[in-house]
Amino acid sequence: xxxxxxxxxxxxxxxxxxSPWRTQAPVVAxxxxxxxxxxxxxxxxxxxxxxxxxxFPWTTFWTNVTGCAVIGVFMVLITDVWAAHRLVRPFFGTxxxxxxxxxSTYAVDIQKLADGGHPRTALACLAATLLAALAAxxxxxxxxxxxxxxxxx
Numbered sequence: 193x194x195x196x197x198x199x200x201x202x203x204x205x206x207x208x209x210x211s212p213w214r215t216q217a218p219v220v221a222x223x224x225x226x227x228x229x230x231x232x233x234x235x236x237x238x239x240x241x242x243x244x245x246x247x248f249p250w251t252t253f254w255t256n257v258t259g260c261a262v263i264g265v266f267m268v269l270i271t272d273v274w275a276a277h278r279l280v281r282p283f284f285g286t287x288x289x290x291x292x293x294x295x296s297t298y299a300v301d302i303q304k305l306a307d308g309g310h311p312r313t314a315l316a317c318l319a320a321t322l323l324a325a326l327a328a329x330x331x332x333x334x335x336x337x338x339x340x341x342x343x344x345x
Contacts, residue, residue, distance in 0.1 A: 222279045226287020230259075234292050246310045249301040252294060253321050259293035260325040264332030273340060293325075 234255055241251040266285060270276040298321055305314035 218279060219282045222283035223287040223290075226283040226289075227291035228287075230288040230291025230293075232291075234294055243301070246305065246308055246313065248313055249298075249305075249317060252297050252301050253317070253324070256293050256295065256298060256321055257324045257328045259289050261328040261332040263289050263293075264329040265336045268333050268336040268340070272337065 237251050237255055243249045243251060263285060266289070270281060270285075298317070302314045302318050305311070305317060
């Protein structure tokens with residue numbers, strides 16, 4: 193190596209690294225904004241269709257099932273159809289749909305039913321929600337893929 197080449201290598205400053213907070217702040221912000229939207233929608237549904245004491249929690253059930261179906265379609269769209277901006281998945285997938293679906297309320301509903309002397313309804317809720325949510329993700333993603341491949345022909 194000649195002297196001018198060695199000199200030019202030493203003269204370059206090291207690239208500055210961005211702080212982890214600076215790179216994660218937009219992600220945290222969109223997850224929070226999306227979560228607020230999703231949780232507001234879920235709360236509005238719960239107010240519109242309250243569950244009577246001891247009754248099957250249909251509002252929680254359908255919220256979880258529809259949210260799982262939407263995430264099935266959403267994941268197909270952002271992985272197979274178009275390259276989404278890096279904040280779309282955190283905003284909509286984690287934020288909106290994470291705030292909309294409510295598996296914590298699902299667990300509380302089951303506990304209330306069991307404690308309230310309705311073990312059969314609690315067990316039905318436990319199994320039906322889990323099976324329907326998983327089936328909704330699978331069916332919605334399969335349907336979205338089918339429709340996309342059919343449309344491309």
